[in-house]
Amino acid sequence: MTVAAALAVHPGLTLAPADPAGERALVERLVEWCGHYTPWAAVSEPVEGVAGGGLWLDISGCAHLFGGEEGLLGHLLERLERLGFAARAAAADTPGAAWAWARFGAGMRERLAGLSPGGQRDALASLPVAALRLGPAIAAGLAGLGLKRVGDLYAMPASALGPRFGREVLLRLDQALGLVAEPISPRRPPAPHRLHLAFAEPIARPEDVAEAVRRQLMLLCRRLEQERLGVRRLEVAVFRVDGSWRELAIGTGRANRDPTHLMRLLAEPLSTLDAGFGIEMMRLSASELAPLAIEQGDWDSGAVKAEEADLPRLLDGLGNRLGFRRVVRFAPQPSHQPEEAVRRLPAGAAPPAAVSWPAGRRPLRLFARPEPVEVVAPVPDAPPVMFRWRAHTHRVVRADGAERIAGEWWRRDAPARDHPERDYYVVEDEQGGRFWLFRLGLYGAAPPPRWFIHGVFP
Amino acid sequence: MPTSLSIDRLRAEIAALEGSGHDAVAGTCPLGVPELDGALPWGGLPLGCLHEIAPVSRSGGVEDGRGIEEGGVEDGAVLGFTASLLGRLGGRRPVLWVAARDDLYAPGLTALGLDPARLLVVRPGPAAQVLWALEEAVRCPALGGVAGEVWNLDFTAARRLHLAARSSGVPVLLLNRGQPCGPAMTRWRVGPDPSVAPPGEGVGPWRWRVELVRCRGRGVGEDGVVSAWMVEWDDETRGFRVAAPAGHRPPMPAPRSRRGLRAAG
Structure with a gap:
């Protein structure tokens, strides 16, 4: 049916271009999914003139786990339906008969009866010859001779069919009836390394x-x-x-x-x-x-390549002995919070291309946890004149500031959510020691401000 | 004069044996400061050998052990000097820092000319691992330079590092907080100095007092140092310059103990 004809019948039709590769990939994923019914599952190759993809499952020895063949088919169809597939399933003695019954059988969830070859023969007899996985050309040729049902072929001598239609008709018929073995080659998982x-x-x-x-x-x-x-x-x-x-x-x-x-x-x-x-x-x-x-080295760059290879060798050596977490490089991270402006990457990672580091004077050491200091500072906001840290008293001679760094209020998990802003000062004591102090909170506000040291300058 | 000639020859021979002569050096890296480069017989920092950089404690001498455990983080000046030297070494090649504390801050290093894109950091661990990592790194010719923070490096370990550096040509900066180690080609002592800025301007450019305490091929002056300078960091040129020769500074007032501090807040 052409698209125009289809649209004439049903104008509201949704059109989508055919995607054979995508469909194939989907069917292959379904094969993997079928692995919990049987390890022996494969894609059945599409036959011209017959719509829909197909799967083959060899359920020998597996059916009893799902309450017999009926139970397994029911389980399979139910779950496929839940995944959004319209599916038919049939179980038979041979792959060919199962294929035929699933596509041309009289009704859903039909199980081809008869484990004896005779039963199979009778069941298939009423199906059209296309059920034997023959292309439309052969099916039409057979129909031209009046051979429309599979049962019509039973009486035909091989010498009459062979020369006219080639081996295929006889082969497919024998495969469906179980006279010729047709193994299913399962899709194997990729071999582990x-x-x-x-x-x-x-x-x-x-x-x-x-x-x-x-x-x-x-x-x-x-x-x-x-x-x-x-x-x-x-x-x-x-x-x-x-x-x-x-x-x-x-x-x-x-x-x-x-x-x-x-x-x-x-x-x-x-x-x-x-x-x-x-x-x-x-x-x-x-x-x-x-x-x-695959890397192709230049014919004259052996020495250069050797030197380039030295670095990964060093990093792997260090990483294996010390742990890869201990060999790092720094990369910027977009954040105003000084402690979050840098992140550590594994040393083997490629250095970030465009690097922009925060502007302004930043310390050389930034303490992971700011340390509290006792401070003498004029209120309400001025740099301290003196602070005491780690049992040393520092008299501040020079100071720069304040640089106000506000908390990242737009982030739900921001660490300083309760104390939204810090006023940073660069201070220098009388001996030239330079430190980064900040005041958390404001004078006159409900929690009194506290002072911390966050880093040291060169 | 035959005597001076033979002494010169002897000196050259000794230098060749020790590996400190001009020929033995794998190359030099100029510091970009004429005064400092002029004081080094190689015209710059020689590559492929050890250089020691030690902090000056607050009292003026070399820091003692207690200082490192308690106040070892107040080493901004010596850390800054090391970082700026490391930034100059090796061109675009990566450099490696074996750190003693896990708080090196990349934006601060960038400001001292050490590009974090080139920098690989080994985070702190047991002393034996630090030494092993240093030696492993020094043997890697792909690196432009290696810096390591060590504490009381023994002579054998230092010698091993020195030999590894000589064979690979990678310079090593040892931020040594302990006793001086033997085989270093140069030994520096760096301490902070109050910055100079017009009143009311706040903190001026970083100032350090840099002393070249020991240098192969140079004698030590009567004050126990080869040379000393007051250097100032220049943010524009990303390099330091000599602000004043050291020694013309009035002696620093000793810090008085302050009791009865009234805590703010």
Whole structure:
């Protein structure tokens, strides 16, 4: 039916362009979803002239978990309906018969009767020949000969059909009737990036262990290169002859698949690995992966590349020993609150491109928690003339201020919501020590103002 | 004269052995201040070796151990000097700071010419890890410079750092709050000084008293320092300049103890 014809019948029709790739992706996701009925699920390839996508589930040995085949189909259809799909389902002895019954069977939730080949034969007999997954051209050709029902084909000799329509008609008929096996190839989950290595004799020498890890790593890295992936976290598990096992892990700041680099990171944990009475099996798994494009080095830039590689090597070395949280770089964060204007990024992260740091004099050290100070200051608002901090009395000689930094009232979680504004002063004592003090609150207001020191200047 | 000739030759040989001669230096980084550069025999800060920077305590001497535990955060001047030196080192290459406290503030570092986009920071941890991290960083030729805050570095550790720096060419700034360590090429002492500004102007540009206490190839003067300057930070040029040679300053009044402070508020 053309769009114009359809609109003539029903003017309010919603039109959407066909999206075969999107539909295909959706069906593939549904296959994954079917994994809780059976691990053996696959997409049934679309046949020309038959609308709708399809799934095949091999439910041998699974149906009893859902109360038999009827129960499983009911469960499946109910949940598909809840997901918004209009679906039909059929269960049969062969994929071909199930396909035919689900599409051309007489009614919803119909289960093709008869586990014996004879029952299947009778049930299929009344269906149109298109139910055999034949294209419209073959179906029309068969109809031209008066063969409209599947049952009409039963009596036809193979020698009469074969030369006219090729092997397909006979094959599909035999597949539907179970005379030719038709296996379903399940959609396999992507193989995990995991390698096992079992040793004929247990190994214990550290050099042997390292060599075994190195070889595994080479294999893994070669595979990662084909898949354009890099390792973020790598785990090595060793299984010892006495049944105990040990695991060690390394991380990288950026995705990496250079076996030399990874091996260097592994060297330290491997050196402390206790082989016990010997290791009989080893497992290397890349538990965290990230995309990593293939890099093509210039033919004359070997030295430069080597130097560029030094930095990630250093950062990974530091990160693995000290913890990646301890190797950082600073990045600005849009906030007026001094303590929130900076955030720490992992050192491996790319430095932010456009950097704008807050203007104004800012201290070199900013205390995570401002420390309270005792202050002598003229009221109502003037810099202090003297303050006492950490058992030292500082007489203020010079002072700058006040710089008023208001609380971020638009943020619900702002820390200083109760004390909305701070008046900051840069003060210098008589010896040249320079400090950043602030007054929280105002004189004459309900909670009396308090003074804090927030940082030191150069 | 044969004697002076042979002494010169001996000096050159010793310098070559010690690795402090002109040839042994992996390069220099000018400080941009003619007076300071002139005082260094290399015409700038030599790369690939150790430089020590120590704080001057409030009483004028080197800080004692107590100072670090209690008031160790009042080290803005020496921290600022270290940051400004680190900012000059290494061009656009990244630099690494092994910190002793977790409160370095990036906007303040930017103002001293140390671009946070270049700066990698190792947050504080046990002393052994600090040393290990320093040594690991010094061995990495991709870095433009390394700064580390240490406390009583022993001679062996310092020597290891020095050798690592020589082989990689990465300069190391040790913000050393303890005893001086042996192999450093230069040793500086930095303390704050009251800023100078017209009355009523508030706090003027940062002023530090910078003393070059020790420098390979230079003798020590009778006051125990090689040279001393009063330097002032210039926000316009993002560099410091010598405000006055040190020593012409009237002695500072000793801080009187103040009892019976009336707390404000």
